[in-house]
Amino acid sequence: MRAVCEFEVIDESPDWIVVSKPAPLAVHPANGKVEPTLLGGLEALLAAELAGGGRLSILTRLDRETSGLVLIAKNPEAARELGGQLARRSAHKEYEAIVHGWPEWDERQVDEPILRAGEAGESAIWLRQRVHPDGRACCTGFKVAARFSREGAAFARMICFPLTGRTHQIRAHLEHVGHPLVGDKIYGTAGEAYLAQFEDRLTPEIEARLMLPRQALHARALGVEWRGAELRWECPLPPDLARFFEGTDLAQKHG
Structure with missing residues (x-):
């Protein structure tokens, strides 16, 4: 996938803006790479406000390969208030995922600490997280929305509720319960696809195994309180993930 700086403005006020970020657009510049980023696009879009003293703070950061809602504060006051809600866990966040396998449960909560895999042993991938008793507290709720099959393999559509804000927590917890994300290059495998992509040697065979x-x-819903009002934004499943789900035989669906 090639990143382009295209994003949709969902809602905006003088103090904040909510956008829908596509994959694989990076949120911030990373590793010295010169590439389109959400921050760069926002700085161009809001140039007049920034010239007048505004300052952007991206409050709900997403991995480059995760799509969906991102909340950005336009000034320090909004950053403190909205960032405080996220830190206190009073903000509401929902993600939608497509995972390998059919969970034997319909709903469950995973309350397992995570840390960088390299802190607990050798790891070729610095970003990788893993469940470990010495890690930081981490809690994610999961609900199965549908079970389906594709080309003889089992998959599930899952709603995820991150109650903490740890790096990769949804991905690490899904791997821990045996249902990693479809298309994940780090979790659910030894990370061969991630290393291959990083070293520019991603082959058609590796891409075929990933399936996506x-x-x-996908970050599908976000809710906060602002100036005494409850605000909620939603963003439907993007076409690439919808096609993967809709082009299948449905096994079971929940409300």
Whole structure:
């Protein structure tokens, strides 16, 4: 996938803006790469406000291969208020995922600490997280929305509720319960696809095993309180993930 700086403005006020970020657009510049980023696009879009003293703070960061809602504060006051709600876990966040296998449960909560895999042993991937008793507290709720099959393999559409804000927590917890994301290049495998992509040697065979060019994770809903009002934004499943789900035989669906 090639990143382009295209995103949709969902809602906006003088203090904040909510956008829908596509995959594989990076949120911030990383590793010295010169590439389109959400931050760069926002700085261009809001140039007049920034010239007048505004300052952007991206509050709900997403991995480059995760799509969906991102909340950005336009000034320090909004950053403190909205960031405080996220830190206190009073903000509401929902993600939608497509995972391998059919869970034997319909709903469950995973309350397992995670840390960088390299802190617990050798790891070729610095970003990788893993469940470990010495890690930081981490809690994610899961609900199965549908079970379906595709080309003889079992998959599930999952709603995820991250109650903490740890790096990769949804992905690490899904791997821990045996249902990693479809298309995930780090979790659910030894990370061969991630290393191959990083070293520019991603082959058609590796891509075929992934089944999707990016991980099947989407930030679909976000809710906060602002100036005494409850605000909620939603963003439907993007076409690439919808096609993967809709082109299948449905086994079971929940409300």
